[in-house]
Amino acid sequence: QVQLVESGGGLVQAGGSLRLSCAASGRTGNIYTVAWFRQAPGKERAFICSITLLSGSTAYAEFMRDRFTVSRDNAKNLVYLQMDSLSPEDTAVYYCAADISPNRHVTPGPYNYWGQGTQVTVSS
Numbered sequence: 001q002v003q004l005v006e007s008g009g010g011l012v013q014a015g016g017s018l019r020l021s022c023a024a025s026g027r028t029g030n031i032y033t034v035a036w037f038r039q040a041p042g043k044e045r046a047f048i049c050s051i052t053l054l055s056g057s058t059a060y061a062e063f064m065r066d067r068f069t070v071s072r073d074n075a076k077n078l079v080y081l082q083m084d085s086l087s088p089e090d091t092a093v094y095y096c097a098a099d100i101s102p103n104r105h106v107t108p109g110p111y112n113y114w115g116q117g118t119q120v121t122v123s124s
Contacts, residue, residue, distance in 0.1 A: 002026045002113040004096050009118030012086055020081040020118060022096030033099040034079040036070060037108060038092035038120075045095070047106040051079060059104055086122045093117040 008020040022034060035050035049060040049070040058070055069082040079096060095118075097111035105111065 002028060002031060002098050002100075004098060004113055004115035006094060006096050006115040006118040009094060009120045011121045011123060014087050014122055014124050016086055016122070017082070017084045018086065018120060020083070020094055020096075020120075022079040022081075022115060024077040024079070024098065028077050030100045031098045031113075032102050033104065034072065035097045035099065035105070035111060036068075036079075036081045037095045037097060038090075039095070039117075040092040043092075045108045047108075048081070048094075050099075050104065050106075052104075053079075059106070061106070083120075086120075088122045088124045091120060091122050093119050 003025045005023045012018055031053055033050050033052050036048040037045045038048055039045040047061050048064050051058050051070045051072050067085045072079045096115045098113040099111050
């Protein structure tokens with residue numbers, strides 16, 4: 001089993017930045033990819049980006065590419081999401097998810113493990 005815990009969410013003013021962390025524990029050696037998703041009230045969970053832990057290869061949803069950056073620290077079993085130039089439209093619960101397969105996915109279904117989520121609220 002793998003456990004994921006997100007942290008770093010909170011309240012920020014528009015134009016500000018936040019860095020989220022995703023801490024993995026358990027059988028972390030099984031993880032191939034870690035992704036970030038977000039879910040705003042009344043909306044579906046949406047893919048933001050992903051990173052392959054071994055190679056560091058990244059993938060982004062097109063509308064996230066310029067403001068969000070994913071990175072990892074394999075020694076600490078941490079994956080980060082740096083978010084810049086935040087706007088109220090970025091308000092959502094942010095989740096990290098782990099996939100043990102080598103296939104790259106942009107939908108939530110294939111991911112095997114999920115964190116509990118961290119709330120990000122951007123005020124105008």
